[in-house]
Structures are given as C-alpha cells and as structure tokens.
Amino acid sequence: MAELDAADGEGAAAAAPTRTARFGEGRVRPARSGDGGRSGEGRGVGRRTRRDGAAARTRRTAGTPAADVPSTDTPSTGEGPADDRRTADEKPRRGWGPQQIDPDADPLVAAREICLRLLTDRARTRHELAQALKQRGVPDEASESVLSRFDEVGLIDDAAFAGQYVRSRHTYRGLSRRAIAMELRRKGVDDEVAGEALEEVDPASEERRARELVDRKLRTVPADTPEQRKKAANRLVGMLARKGYGGSIAYRVVREALAAHGTELDDELDSPDL
Structure with a gap:
C-alpha cells in the first residue's frame, strides 16, 4: 500500500509539473480544469478578440458618411424633417443638410x-x-x-413681412434703423420696400429706444467711483453700437442717462468698436 501511495503521488506530480512551477516562480494562479477562458492563453485570445472587434467598429464608424446617419429629430407637426x-x-448643423x-x-x-x-x-x-x-x-x-x-x-408679401419685421426687431430687440435695414437686405427685401417699412422708426423713436436700453442696463451696472462710471459708460456705448446706433447718439444717450442717475463722467469715453 505504501508503494502504491508513493506511485500515485509521483504520477500526480508528473501530471502537472508546469502548473506548480509557474505558480511558484511567476506567482501565476494555477489553471483549473475547464478554465480555458481564465488561463493566460485564454485571456490573451479574449483581449485580441475584443481589440479586433473595437477596431472593426471604429473603421465602420469612420467610413460611414455623416449624411447616412438617420435623423432623430421629429417635428411637432409631423409633416417632415x-x-x-x-x-x-x-447654417445647418454639422452633418446635416437640406433634404433633397x-x-x-x-x-x-x-x-x-x-x-x-x-x-x-x-x-x-x-x-x-x-x-x-x-x-x-x-x-x-x-x-x-x-x-x-x-x-x-398673397401667401408671399415682402412689404407686409418688412413692416412686421421692423416693428418686432425695433420694439423687442432695440435695433436701430441701420441694423434692421441690413437684416432686411440679407433676407432679400427690396431696398425701396425696406425703406417704406423703416419710416416707422424715426430719429426720435431711435433715441427713445436707445435710452430705454441704457436705463435698464444701468440698474445692474455699478457706477459709484469714476473708474466704474467710465467702465460702465464704455460698456453701454458698445452695447448701443452693436445694435446699430451711431457714435453720436450713443455718446449722448449714455451721458444723459448717467446724469439722470446722479453720476457724471469725468473723462472722455473710448471709441466703440463699430
């Protein structure tokens, strides 16, 4: 019996010498029966397979034109894209264009x-x-x-469009005659038609709207010290310039608004970027 036990022990040791040596020297977990996916070879194959799959997906994605991507936008009316x-x-969003x-x-x-x-x-x-x-x-x-x-x-009426556009842009956005005229020109409205619509915005109306914009902005802008007043005034003049107001009306409106709020400018204002 002792000889048989010894023989069995020698056979078991001979059956798995590699696993015992690898575990002892390289601190590698010994492989278990049916653990092909967890062994070193199985892990290597799995990693290569995942890398190959990711590379293939990347190539397919990179080679797909943006126009082939289906739209996920659904209009509220359900009538079309x-x-x-x-x-x-x-300007259309990147990868999108008008449907042919x-x-x-x-x-x-x-x-x-x-x-x-x-x-x-x-x-x-x-x-x-x-x-x-x-x-x-x-x-x-x-x-x-x-x-x-x-x-x-009567479904297209550039004159009616221009009249509504002028009232909206001047009343709600505070744009000047010059800025609105440029926008109408970009939209293809004839200069004569645009001029008739812009007659609603006279110089007095422009100055009144500019003053309203400045008064509203002054409520949130500090203007206690000379430095703050100059900075605030330059910001207000720049705001009016971006809305299309000329330098003369912008300077005058800002100075009058500051004086009405109990502050005076000590220095000249910087020239706005027009």
Missing part, C-alpha cells in the same frame, strides 16, 4: 409642399423661399412658377 422648417439663411426632393416626384408638388411647410412656421420673403427650394434641388422653372402663384394669392 426638422431641416425643412429652418430658414434658408440659417425625390427625383421621381413632381417638382411643382414638391415645391408647393416645401413652401407651405416653411410658411407654416413663420412668414418668409420670396428670396428666402427661393433659396430653400434651390437648396432642395427644385428646378428653377418649377420654383418660379410656385413662387409666382404664392405671390398672386
């Missing part, structure tokens, strides 16, 4: 649908609609036909 409701002069019409579709029908969707969002000029149709691949002949028909029925 959100890009169709953006203005023609708005179906080449097999009737261009007149497609043009009418695009214009109606855009006009449902807000009033637009003829130029804005023409740019939107061009970006979506509508032929010029079909675009001109649809826009002329919309003109006839």
Whole structure:
C-alpha cells in the first residue's frame, strides 16, 4: 500500500509539473480544469478578440458618411424633417443638410409642399423661399412658377413681412434703423420696400429706444467711483453700437442717462468698436 501511495503521488506530480512551477516562480494562479477562458492563453485570445472587434467598429464608424446617419429629430407637426422648417439663411448643423426632393416626384408638388411647410412656421420673403427650394434641388422653372402663384394669392408679401419685421426687431430687440435695414437686405427685401417699412422708426423713436436700453442696463451696472462710471459708460456705448446706433447718439444717450442717475463722467469715453 505504501508503494502504491508513493506511485500515485509521483504520477500526480508528473501530471502537472508546469502548473506548480509557474505558480511558484511567476506567482501565476494555477489553471483549473475547464478554465480555458481564465488561463493566460485564454485571456490573451479574449483581449485580441475584443481589440479586433473595437477596431472593426471604429473603421465602420469612420467610413460611414455623416449624411447616412438617420435623423432623430421629429417635428411637432409631423409633416417632415426638422431641416425643412429652418430658414434658408440659417447654417445647418454639422452633418446635416437640406433634404433633397425625390427625383421621381413632381417638382411643382414638391415645391408647393416645401413652401407651405416653411410658411407654416413663420412668414418668409420670396428670396428666402427661393433659396430653400434651390437648396432642395427644385428646378428653377418649377420654383418660379410656385413662387409666382404664392405671390398672386398673397401667401408671399415682402412689404407686409418688412413692416412686421421692423416693428418686432425695433420694439423687442432695440435695433436701430441701420441694423434692421441690413437684416432686411440679407433676407432679400427690396431696398425701396425696406425703406417704406423703416419710416416707422424715426430719429426720435431711435433715441427713445436707445435710452430705454441704457436705463435698464444701468440698474445692474455699478457706477459709484469714476473708474466704474467710465467702465460702465464704455460698456453701454458698445452695447448701443452693436445694435446699430451711431457714435453720436450713443455718446449722448449714455451721458444723459448717467446724469439722470446722479453720476457724471469725468473723462472722455473710448471709441466703440463699430
């Protein structure tokens, strides 16, 4: 029996010499039966497989054009992609662009649908609609036909658009005549039409609106010391300049507003960046 036990012990030691030596020398956990995924070789294969899979996914992602990515934007009306409701002069988000019409579709029908969707969002000029149709691949002949028909029925009215635009931008944003005129020109409104609309904003109205902007801003701007007053005055003049007001009216309005609040400027103001 002793000889048999000794023989069994020698056989067991011979069966796993490598595992015992590796555990003793390299402090590696001995492999267990059925532990192929946990062994050194199994771990190496697993790591290579994961790396290869990640590299393949990276190559597929890098090779996929941004335009092929499906949109997740859903418009509130459910009538079409959100890009169709953006203005023609708005810059599209990276990777997105205006949706092209179906080449097999009737261009007149497609043009009418695009214009109606855009006009449902807000009033637009003829130029804005023409740019939107061009970006979506509508032929010029079909675009001109649809826009002329919309003109006839009153769906496009640049004069009415200009009047509403002037009142909104001057009343709510405090823009000057010059700034509003530049925006109307960018939207394709004729200079004569824009000039008629801008008659509502006379010099007295401009100065009154500028004073309102300055008075409101002064409530939150410190102006106790001479340095603070000069800094506040320069900031206010710069604000008016960004809204399109000329230097003469900006300087005068700021000085009068500071005097009305019980402070006087001791130094000259810096020239605003126009």
